[in-house]
Amino acid sequence: MKTRSPPSTSREGVEVDDFDPLEIDGRWQQMDVKSSGESNSRLSRRSALLLAAALAMVTASLFVGHGSLGSDVDDERVAPIRGTAYLSRDEFKDVRTARAGESVLLTGGLGFIGSHVADLLLHRGFEVTIMDDESNGHNHNEFCQEMVPNNITVVDDFPSFPNTGDDTTQFTHVVHLAAAISVAESMANPVKYENINYGGSEKVINWISEYNKHAGSAGATKVRKLVAASSAAIYGDQPKLLPLQESAPYGGISPYADTKYRMEGLMKSFVEGQNNDGVAEPVSAVALRFFNVFGPRQDPHNPYSGGSIRRRTANCCSFPPTYSHFATQTSGVISLFLEAALTGKDITILGDGAMTRDFVFVKVRQCPVHPACSASSLTIRKDVARAIVLALLQDVKGDASFDVYNVCTGKSITINTLAGQVKQSMDSNSKITHLDPREGDIRESSCNPKGASDGILFKSAVSQEVGLEKTAAWFREDQGRRSRT
Ligand SMILES: NC(=O)c1ccc[n+]([C@@H]2O[C@H](COP(=O)([O-])OP(=O)(O)OC[C@H]3O[C@@H](n4cnc5c(N)ncnc54)[C@H](O)[C@@H]3O)[C@@H](O)[C@H]2O)c1
Secondary structure (H helix, E strand, O other), X not given: OOXXXXXXXXXXXXXXXXXXXXXXXXXXXXXXXXXXHHHHHHHHHHHHHHHHHHHHHHHHHHOOOXXXXXXXXXXXXXXXXXXXXXXXXXXXXXXXXXXXXXEEEEEOOOOHHHHHHHHHHHHOOOEEEEEOOOOOOOOHHHHHHHHOOXXXXXXXXXXXXXXXXXXXXXXXXXXXXXXXXXXXXXXXXXXXXXXXXXXXXXXXXXXXXXXXXXXXXXOOOOOOEEEEEEEHHHHOOOHHHOOEOOOOOOOXXXXXXXXXXXXXXXXXXXXXXXXXXXXXXXXXXXXXXEOEEXXXXXXXXXXXXXXXXXXXXXXXXXXXXXXXXXXXXXXXXHHHHHHHXXXXXXXXXXXXXXXXXXXXXXXXXXXXXXXXXXXXXXEEEEOHHHHHHHHHHOOXXXXXXEEEEEEOOOOOEEHHHHHHHHHHHOOOOOOEEEEXXXXXXXXXXXXXXXXXXXXXXXXXXOOHHHHHHHHHHHHHHHHHHHHHO
C-alpha cells in the first residue's frame, strides 16, 4: 500500500467553508495527518487560521443572545455546546459517535459524496482511511483537508492485511463509493465500467473476505459492515411503477446501471455465502440506490458528474471553464445550472424540461469564520452522507443481512422548475434555453423513500429548496476562492 499526501490544498481562506468549532478542542489538538511534511506545514498554517477563527467565534458568540434559537432559523439546532458550538439535533438522534477501535475504509472518499461522508465520520470520532485514485478529475474535494483537520490517511491501494505488512490499521467498516459515474460515458466505453464498477466492487468484497480471514487468525478487529453506492439508474424508465420502490424490477438501460446492479448481486452472494458457510462474525451489506444527489463540492467541471463538455488540463480546471452548461438527468445538473447562472451563461436544458427528478441533498456544514458569524449561522444539514453512515452503523444480530434502500426525498420537480429556482437563487440574468432531448434520458423519475425510513431510519431532512440555497451560497463562495487564486 502506498500512502500519499492528501490532495493539494493551496487555496487559502477555504476554511470558512466548513469550519467547525467543535474541532477546536480535543481531537483538534491531536491533529496528525499521515502525509508529507509539506501537508503538515500547510495544516499548521491552517491550524493557526482555524484557531484564530475559533477565537473570532467565541468573541462573536458573546454578543449573540440565545433568543435567536428557534425563531427564524434552523429547526435542527439545539442549545450551544461548550458555549460556542452547535450540533444539529439529528446528530444526537441518529448518527452515533464512534466506539473504541471503529475504523472505516472509504473508497472514493475524495469525491463529491465521499468527502462529505469522510467529514461526517471524522466528526463523529471514527478513524477514516480514504482510498481514492482521483481518477474522476480534480474535484472541489481538494478542500477535504480543510473540513476535516483530524487524522486522515489517503491511500491509492488496498490496505495490507493484519500481520502482513507495515500498516497496522485495523478496519471495522467499509464504505464503497469509488466508481466511474457517467451514464453517457458508459455507453461509449462499457469495458471501463465493467472493470471499475463491477471489477472494482468484486475486489473490495474479496479484500474484505481476505482481511477478515487474516484478522481472525491475528486476533485483529474484523470488518462487520459494507455499504456501497448503487444508483437509481438501475430502475431505468418504468413510468407505471412510479414512485419507485426497491422491489421494482431491473430496468437499467446503460452499462453503468448494469454494473451497479450486478454489484448488488455480488454483495448479496457474498452475504449468502458467509451464512451458508457458517462464517463467524459475518459481514452484512447494504446497497444504497442514490437518486440525484446535489450539494456543495459537486464539481460542474467534472465531465463525469456534470455531463458537460470542457477542456481539461492535466490536474486542474480553468475558471470560468470552457464548456456548455447543459444536462438533463445527470446528477450534476444543479451544479451545472448554478455555475451557468453565476457566470451569466445560458442555462441550457436538453428537451422540453418537463422531465422530473428527485434531488436529494448531500450535506453541508456551514460556519462563516468572520465575527459576523452569529450563532444562527452555525448549521449542520445532511442527508445522503447521513444515510450512508446510518446504514453503516445499523446493528445486525445473528446471520449477516443484505439490504437495498432508495436514498431520495420522495418529492420530484421538473427540470424547468429547477432552472427557474437556480436563476432566482443566483439572482441571475441567464437565459433558459432548450436543445433537443438526449437519447436515453428517462422522462419521469420519482421515488418512494419508505424503505430507508423503515430500514435505516433515514428520512431526508433538507428540502430541495433549502439545499439549493445552501449549494448556491457555496458556489458563490467557491467562485470567490477561485478568483483569489
Ligand atoms: N452523485 C450522484 O448523484 C450519484 C447518484 C447515484 C449514484 N452515485 C454513486 O455514488 C458514488 C459517489 O459518486 P460521486 O458523485 O461522489 O462521484 P465522484 O466522482 O465525485 O466520486 C467518486 C470518487 O471515486 C474515485 N474513483 C473512481 N474510480 C476509482 C478507482 N478505480 N480507484 C479509486 N478511486 C476511484 C474518484 O477519484 C472520485 O474521487 C459513485 O459510486 C456513484 O456511482 C452518485
